[in-house]
Amino acid sequence: IQLSSTDKTVSLCPLNMAAAPEQTPLCIFGTGDLGFSLGRRLLQSGYRVVYGSRRPHSCGPLPPGTQVMSHGAAAQSANLVFICIHRENYGFLETLLPELRGKVLVDVSNNLKKNQYPEANAEYLQRLVPGAHVVKGFNTLSAWALQNGPSDANRQVYLCGNSAEAKQTVAETATKLGFTVLDRGSLSAARELEDFPLQLFPEWRMPLRLAVGLTAFFFFYLLIRDVIYAYVEQQKDISFRIMVSLANKVFPIVSLIMLSLCYLPGVIAALLQLYRGTKYKRFPDWLDRWMLCRKQLGLVALAFASLHVLYTLLIPIRYYVRYKVAASTISQIKENRTSEFDTAIAWRTDSYYSVGILGFGLYLLLGITSLPSVSNALSWREFSFIQSKLGYVTLLFCTLHTYLYGWNKFLRPSTYKWYTPPGYMLSLIVPTVVLVVKLLLLLPCVDRTLTRIRQGWERTDPEDGCEKSLLA
Amino acid sequence: IQLSSTDKTVSLCPLNMAAAPEQTPLCIFGTGDLGFSLGRRLLQSGYRVVYGSRRPHSCGPLPPGTQVMSHGAAAQSANLVFICIHRENYGFLETLLPELRGKVLVDVSNNLKKNQYPEANAEYLQRLVPGAHVVKGFNTLSAWALQNGPSDANRQVYLCGNSAEAKQTVAETATKLGFTVLDRGSLSAARELEDFPLQLFPEWRMPLRLAVGLTAFFFFYLLIRDVIYAYVEQQKDISFRIMVSLANKVFPIVSLIMLSLCYLPGVIAALLQLYRGTKYKRFPDWLDRWMLCRKQLGLVALAFASLHVLYTLLIPIRYYVRYKVAASTISQIKENRTSEFDTAIAWRTDSYYSVGILGFGLYLLLGITSLPSVSNALSWREFSFIQSKLGYVTLLFCTLHTYLYGWNKFLRPSTYKWYTPPGYMLSLIVPTVVLVVKLLLLLPCVDRTLTRIRQGWERTDPEDGCEKSLLA
Amino acid sequence: IQLSSTDKTVSLCPLNMAAAPEQTPLCIFGTGDLGFSLGRRLLQSGYRVVYGSRRPHSCGPLPPGTQVMSHGAAAQSANLVFICIHRENYGFLETLLPELRGKVLVDVSNNLKKNQYPEANAEYLQRLVPGAHVVKGFNTLSAWALQNGPSDANRQVYLCGNSAEAKQTVAETATKLGFTVLDRGSLSAARELEDFPLQLFPEWRMPLRLAVGLTAFFFFYLLIRDVIYAYVEQQKDISFRIMVSLANKVFPIVSLIMLSLCYLPGVIAALLQLYRGTKYKRFPDWLDRWMLCRKQLGLVALAFASLHVLYTLLIPIRYYVRYKVAASTISQIKENRTSEFDTAIAWRTDSYYSVGILGFGLYLLLGITSLPSVSNALSWREFSFIQSKLGYVTLLFCTLHTYLYGWNKFLRPSTYKWYTPPGYMLSLIVPTVVLVVKLLLLLPCVDRTLTRIRQGWERTDPEDGCEKSLLA
Known part of the structure; x- marks a missing residue:
């Protein structure tokens, strides 16, 4: 929503993004509640959204206006991939190494309890797909907050990752969705971010x-x-x-x-x-x-x-x-x-x-x-x-x-x-x-x-x- | 407030908008409570504001720092026109077809009850001024929210319209005022947006x-x-x-x-x-x-x-x-x-x-x-x-x-x-x-x-x- | 966080700011509570921060990742200087006239009671350092709000100053920190802004x-x-x-x-x-x-x-x-x-x-x-x-x-x-x-x-x- 090529003077002369009718879509792996909510919110903010699914033809309800493809095809069409899948099912990503090379992967996963796994989900993801730039983020938001837009205390998105460029790309998207972004440093902070939603008073x-x-x-x-x-x-x-x-x-x-x-x-x-x-x-x-x-x-x-x-x-x-x-x-x-x-x-x-x-x-x-x-x-x-x-x-x-x-x-x-x-x-x-x-x-x-x-x-x-x- | 040509490095070298001292103003048709509040808020966010009025010399109090002109002159000086007039008085806009050609018209009107008219106000406006790009929006905000800036639940602005460029222009302005924008699609969604403020629990x-x-x-x-x-x-x-x-x-x-x-x-x-x-x-x-x-x-x-x-x-x-x-x-x-x-x-x-x-x-x-x-x-x-x-x-x-x-x-x-x-x-x-x-x-x-x-x-x-x- | 050179298409091609690894830092004079909180918040939003201190080697705890220098050196390295010092101690700034020439100085100070001094702190600062562009602002926020990011009612930052460019620069920074900016005009409004936090119901x-x-x-x-x-x-x-x-x-x-x-x-x-x-x-x-x-x-x-x-x-x-x-x-x-x-x-x-x-x-x-x-x-x-x-x-x-x-x-x-x-x-x-x-x-x-x-x-x-x- 926040654009660049215009300054305070409101112009209708070709805006570069409006002029590019077929913008690069964002990709979401996973069609569960979180994937659904995230996709709908991205659509509402003007993004094109492509879902990656193992069964593209029978994968449950998706927000109208989105496409479903196989994981590989979806990954290839986008630069940014949201991984809305349980950590236990990350395994198949190893088969997509060529398609995911150089892409930004956003790990939005949470665990059911603290210290469930020896390493943070995002670090595990980075190890599985070494050629991609993993950014941890959005995991402190509920599906509800994602679908309905940010409200008072749920306005902040915490990010961490090893690539400054990748973090910047994710930060822009978060800002366009109306969130305020806080950078928490490198991927080693992922565990801390993953523990955050598990806090109980x-x-x-x-x-x-x-x-x-x-x-x-x-x-x-x-x-x-x-x-x-x-x-x-x-x-x-x-x-x-x-x-x-x-x-x-x-x-x-x-x-x-x-x-x-x-x-x-x-x-x-x-x-x-x-x-x-x-x-x-x-x-x-x-x-x-x-x-x-x-x-x-x-x-x-x-x-x-x-x-x-x-x-x-x-x-x-x-x-x-x-x-x-x-x-x-x-x-x-x-x-x-x-x-x-x-x-x-x-x-x-x-x-x-x-x-x-x-x-x-x-x-x-x-x-x-x-x-x-x-x-x-x-x-x-x-x-x-x-x-x-x-x-x-x-x-x-x-x-x-x-x-x-x-x-x-x-x-x-x-x-x-x-x-x-x-x-x-x-x-x-x-x-x-x-x-x-x-x-x-x-x-x-x-x-x-x-x-x-x-x-x-x-x-x-x-x-x-x-x-x-x-x-x- | 959000600007473009600068990146994270804070520079005082000529910013393009700061360097353009006479930026294109925004135009508001109507000097009622909503027009007044909207104008004041736009001024506070750094915009120039021009009012269009049938009686430019006797039209009641306006925010200091704004200009009042005839409707035609005001429309010509701006690319974006907020129509803060009751639907019953839209008729005279037909006489401004040349001045309004190619402009973005923002219909902020609401009705007193549901289904008061056979077609949505914004669709009626588009029919009256076919050469303009009508965008429905801002109507879910009160004059109060417009004047005082967005607060918790009143932060969201819903937009709909047939021109993606026009919507983008309005969205930028809304974002500069501090609102979060949600795109509700084409102008056919206008009735839904107009019914929204009439909801009663x-x-x-x-x-x-x-x-x-x-x-x-x-x-x-x-x-x-x-x-x-x-x-x-x-x-x-x-x-x-x-x-x-x-x-x-x-x-x-x-x-x-x-x-x-x-x-x-x-x-x-x-x-x-x-x-x-x-x-x-x-x-x-x-x-x-x-x-x-x-x-x-x-x-x-x-x-x-x-x-x-x-x-x-x-x-x-x-x-x-x-x-x-x-x-x-x-x-x-x-x-x-x-x-x-x-x-x-x-x-x-x-x-x-x-x-x-x-x-x-x-x-x-x-x-x-x-x-x-x-x-x-x-x-x-x-x-x-x-x-x-x-x-x-x-x-x-x-x-x-x-x-x-x-x-x-x-x-x-x-x-x-x-x-x-x-x-x-x-x-x-x-x-x-x-x-x-x-x-x-x-x-x-x-x-x-x-x-x-x-x-x-x-x-x-x-x-x-x-x-x-x-x-x- | 809000960036410029990219449009809706998410690209990983060299962003100009991400590509410029050594961006110009922001400078903060004063290492008290407010300086500390402001610095931490700026860091979290991706800025580089340099502190200016009279005793750079013994000045108390500072946010990790920041540098401390003498006032002169710190001022020279930045274009924007936050003055987080009590008004009574402004005097030494007169010795830094060459280093502060052309810089933007943000006066964030407050007084203990109304009409404590004959002129507003920001106007006094401008008189001391006539070659700099003084902007009054951020003073209505608590150290708490600065450190933790904006929340509901504390989202608005009021600015005033005589240079539109300087105000614009400060406004951009405030927006990147997640605040909404309201322009209150020239520096003569500084007294009003300074009285605001002293209001008692x-x-x-x-x-x-x-x-x-x-x-x-x-x-x-x-x-x-x-x-x-x-x-x-x-x-x-x-x-x-x-x-x-x-x-x-x-x-x-x-x-x-x-x-x-x-x-x-x-x-x-x-x-x-x-x-x-x-x-x-x-x-x-x-x-x-x-x-x-x-x-x-x-x-x-x-x-x-x-x-x-x-x-x-x-x-x-x-x-x-x-x-x-x-x-x-x-x-x-x-x-x-x-x-x-x-x-x-x-x-x-x-x-x-x-x-x-x-x-x-x-x-x-x-x-x-x-x-x-x-x-x-x-x-x-x-x-x-x-x-x-x-x-x-x-x-x-x-x-x-x-x-x-x-x-x-x-x-x-x-x-x-x-x-x-x-x-x-x-x-x-x-x-x-x-x-x-x-x-x-x-x-x-x-x-x-x-x-x-x-x-x-x-x-x-x-x-x-x-x-x-x-x-x-």
């Missing part, structure tokens, strides 16, 4: 493992403190509480800890920069990795917070709660006591609920702005305002919510059954540390130094800071 | 109709079983229950059925492939259409599930519920009975709630990953993991939630008023079938055969499977 | 201010009517109600008013067009600005509605509510009264809840369709169907919800404490006006006239309407 692994670990720990901790304690000390079976009451204690605890773990690495990084007096030393690897999965940490925390909200709103429907409320009313009447309305309790519980709801609202806002299409629409300053300033406010609200829940129980000895603190007290440790350190970092004198360091100033060696003070 | 029609049908059926079914039964047999008027109680029975029933209908076609397709022993036979049309609207089915089901959640959480606020709870407490006191706390009921109801909440959480996750920007960011393997594996787990949780709700009522004769089963029992049929068949498909022996078939293996004719075993 | 400012204003007004209004009234007239301290009860009155009021303010400008615009009899007169500025922030108004309204839903569902958990319910049950028993179940109240309250939930469901739907990736996937007709038709239905439901809440209190004098109406009555004014006027506009005779006006017909001057009836 690599950046979610650590946050999910952490969530599972924390959930398991607090589940057993609270099981012992609540259910087993009641059974041992009071001979009461309250195991039915596991399903809702216990779950509704574990979820908010894990959520608060994980939310604070989103902000802890930022605080550690600031302390490191202050200590070192420069921003030009690399952070330790674990800190880098931690900072890269903050978004995932936050979203898992949001999922747990949402569960907490649903479990909490469900409370008054529960059989257990209804039974307890009725029993308390009945006992009040029978004993003829009148419990007084306590304004202090009303203030405290209502504040506790209100702060919790507002915290959850901000939490949701953080989650919505981390949707790719929303965060892309924000300027860098807007994104950092939301994710950092609003993020700390959210953490503050959620921590306050937990403190209000505890209220005066922190000092009551009966709270500490078997000398263990309740779960929510444990969950307050990390967020409190993060908030206190953040507050210290916001002190004018500390903040000023930190800002100067982040703009490139260095403590030890201020006179030649010119070169280093590049754009942050 | 075509892929949502079937799921919505199904939802309305199921809702109506279950509404009347439950109305008869609950309200009319109570009125006939017990002379009680409980019609007020229609607004919340009845609604909260209908919504989860419809939601569960529609969720299971998302997964039924996949199961049917697997059975068909197993039966036929090949994946190369096309599925029946109804199955294809069904599979294409699974996403919409699932999202409608999610909407109904969300309503169910809101209606359920609302229960304890209702006047009716509060009255009943108070009445039960009062009657307990008056009759001096004490109802015993039943741990079994607590376990069952809490499990029922907990499974429901977790199922809804997974449901929401499925919904979020089907947002375009999120699903685009997933690799194919990640997307299929979420939509298939997590989808079945969601269906399992929601089905279990409903079974726990029924519990021991399945065998109690009093449940079957007027010999009809309760609504939720009817809603369990499809999901149970889907889950059982899916379980059978996961048996190692069945799963192995199915995997081989999906990799291209064919039962009947295994020895020449090479050609067929293309990439899935 | 400009289009959200008005809606947020309005929300804060309305919230404050209704908070104090209800504080006086509820808390202070009870204290003054009945000597009761009910100040604890501020946290939840009062908040849950303010949120729905503000939400309803803001939702109706989304639809008021559309109604005013229609009335204006009917009155003027033409659509070709510009709307007053305040109306234009108002219409441009409707989406933000609606989303803020949705946030308040969501808070209202959470606060409402929380009601039965509150200590105050539980106390009140128990007290009412106890007093019924002590006084031996039996309150009768009132079907009318059950109908009314259940309808009120049901309409509210359905209204909130539609509200959420509106919110979801305004996510960038969802609204981009809709055709123009679909988007307008949802945002206008469904929007009015949402407003109708929410208004009805409020009327059902008021029910028969509108005529009861005791409602008007201190002669002031309750807050929800005030909130009904704007939505009622909008709905009534909209209903009038839908009357067939009015609707027909309005449709004709919107298609370009003008009342005063019907005979020469041809030119004006352009595409709407």
Whole structure:
């Protein structure tokens, strides 16, 4: 679509390609789903397409407007051949060595699992057909993306290959199909490209493992403190509480800890920069990795917070709660006591609920702005305002919510059954540390130094800071 | 923006277009919203723009930097003319036949409804100005998209026309504006392109109709079983229950059925492939259409599930519920009975709630990953993991939630008023079938055969499977 | 990636750029985050990259495959120099005047706040190095976007500069990196481009201010009517109600008013067009600005509605509510009264809840369709169907919800404490006006006239309407 011989002036004088009515076709080996989709897309972008098939006369449906030939004939008619065949069936290509000599072969294949074969498919193909120029590419796209054209995240095509010319030819075709091309170097990068579509949420692994670990720990901790304690000390079976009451204690605890773990690495990084007096030393690897999965940490925390909200709103429907409320009313009447309305309790519980709801609202806002299409629409300053300033406010609200829940129980000895603190007290440790350190970092004198360091100033060696003070 | 005479080496030696200071302008007939937006966008991309107007001296605001002339003069100065005029006013173009001879006319018009005219606007234009090369295109874009540049889904421009050269010229301009061009063939495709912007959720029609049908059926079914039964047999008027109680029975029933209908076609397709022993036979049309609207089915089901959640959480606020709870407490006191706390009921109801909440959480996750920007960011393997594996787990949780709700009522004769089963029992049929068949498909022996078939293996004719075993 | 000398026929005959193995490199001054990211991205797109540094032998990590030289040597080897240095350090460029003569300098710098310096960074650079061609650009991209390639909203690069050739050269590079280029004219536009990344939600400012204003007004209004009234007239301290009860009155009021303010400008615009009899007169500025922030108004309204839903569902958990319910049950028993179940109240309250939930469901739907990736996937007709038709239905439901809440209190004098109406009555004014006027506009005779006006017909001057009836 992007053409060459014309400049900004729109001319209808013979364009060289439009004037060449019979352009060289592209060839596709393989008439499966991927071959079909690729062919249709190439046709739509104005290319001529020839399929190579072992059974040219009975090879299933093909896009209208394409031709089918034997492999050899198809290869000879084109300069560029897309190999849309499973690696197991590459063998027959050895019989086509003369026809494929000097041609560009695009290996679009993927495997079913990592390390399925000792060498990458594209390297194996190059070994089979040494006279051709093999380029690995297009394999990260689905048949769907190929047929319907590129969309947001599926716009990038990765290429690698040993021949720069061959890569250039494939890159042009990809660009005409509307994709953005990224060159990944020589054919030795093929394995990496082939492993890419087999990834399963690599950046979610650590946050999910952490969530599972924390959930398991607090589940057993609270099981012992609540259910087993009641059974041992009071001979009461309250195991039915596991399903809702216990779950509704574990979820908010894990959520608060994980939310604070989103902000802890930022605080550690600031302390490191202050200590070192420069921003030009690399952070330790674990800190880098931690900072890269903050978004995932936050979203898992949001999922747990949402569960907490649903479990909490469900409370008054529960059989257990209804039974307890009725029993308390009945006992009040029978004993003829009148419990007084306590304004202090009303203030405290209502504040506790209100702060919790507002915290959850901000939490949701953080989650919505981390949707790719929303965060892309924000300027860098807007994104950092939301994710950092609003993020700390959210953490503050959620921590306050937990403190209000505890209220005066922190000092009551009966709270500490078997000398263990309740779960929510444990969950307050990390967020409190993060908030206190953040507050210290916001002190004018500390903040000023930190800002100067982040703009490139260095403590030890201020006179030649010119070169280093590049754009942050 | 994309230029020709330079290669990768950045040169400042005279570029041919930069050196040609007075490039040929593009012409726009019509100064309405679309003409205005198109002109501004062309200007921003570096084109010169000339407007043709019947009243060049009083034609409303135009983008600064453009010229206005009479239609004839404007047409003569350009090779490419965008016709941004309503079809009803095409008539005057007949008076410009000499000026328009050999020019490329881009018909960007749309109609207000389908089949408004016997022939497509672009074909009518070609008949009026036979000496020009008419290209249909840009009509699927809004004035908004034209002015602000292409964004995600609005990136594609569809073109059709009888002259390949003319299409090429328009395609270049579209590409310079940042759009991806899809060639839809000759001018006879114009009607299809003109109908495209008039579409109103075509892929949502079937799921919505199904939802309305199921809702109506279950509404009347439950109305008869609950309200009319109570009125006939017990002379009680409980019609007020229609607004919340009845609604909260209908919504989860419809939601569960529609969720299971998302997964039924996949199961049917697997059975068909197993039966036929090949994946190369096309599925029946109804199955294809069904599979294409699974996403919409699932999202409608999610909407109904969300309503169910809101209606359920609302229960304890209702006047009716509060009255009943108070009445039960009062009657307990008056009759001096004490109802015993039943741990079994607590376990069952809490499990029922907990499974429901977790199922809804997974449901929401499925919904979020089907947002375009999120699903685009997933690799194919990640997307299929979420939509298939997590989808079945969601269906399992929601089905279990409903079974726990029924519990021991399945065998109690009093449940079957007027010999009809309760609504939720009817809603369990499809999901149970889907889950059982899916379980059978996961048996190692069945799963192995199915995997081989999906990799291209064919039962009947295994020895020449090479050609067929293309990439899935 | 986009190349020139080839047309649609894929050729492997010597491409001029591939044949020129040692292409001219691009130069980057500055080895900070932005320089690093830009260099890596240029490399990936196939460019050669040379860094200029004051300390070429100790300048921190650089992308593998690049060279580092002194500033002078680097500048001499390239035609295009990216200046990735803070403005404060531009001074040393004056020493490189001979090396930079005739080169294109791309100023990618940003400032920390608006109007930090009397002249734009790019204009200052041009003054320092008068012999070079300065182009401002790339500054709206983050280092992240540069390194990872363009994504949805970050696809556009704005350029400005005095030399058309220099801009063209930079534009080509940007296009090869996958960005869409918008030309913003001469270097005097540089300040505007430099201010762009410093924007902080400009289009959200008005809606947020309005929300804060309305919230404050209704908070104090209800504080006086509820808390202070009870204290003054009945000597009761009910100040604890501020946290939840009062908040849950303010949120729905503000939400309803803001939702109706989304639809008021559309109604005013229609009335204006009917009155003027033409659509070709510009709307007053305040109306234009108002219409441009409707989406933000609606989303803020949705946030308040969501808070209202959470606060409402929380009601039965509150200590105050539980106390009140128990007290009412106890007093019924002590006084031996039996309150009768009132079907009318059950109908009314259940309808009120049901309409509210359905209204909130539609509200959420509106919110979801305004996510960038969802609204981009809709055709123009679909988007307008949802945002206008469904929007009015949402407003109708929410208004009805409020009327059902008021029910028969509108005529009861005791409602008007201190002669002031309750807050929800005030909130009904704007939505009622909008709905009534909209209903009038839908009357067939009015609707027909309005449709004709919107298609370009003008009342005063019907005979020469041809030119004006352009595409709407």
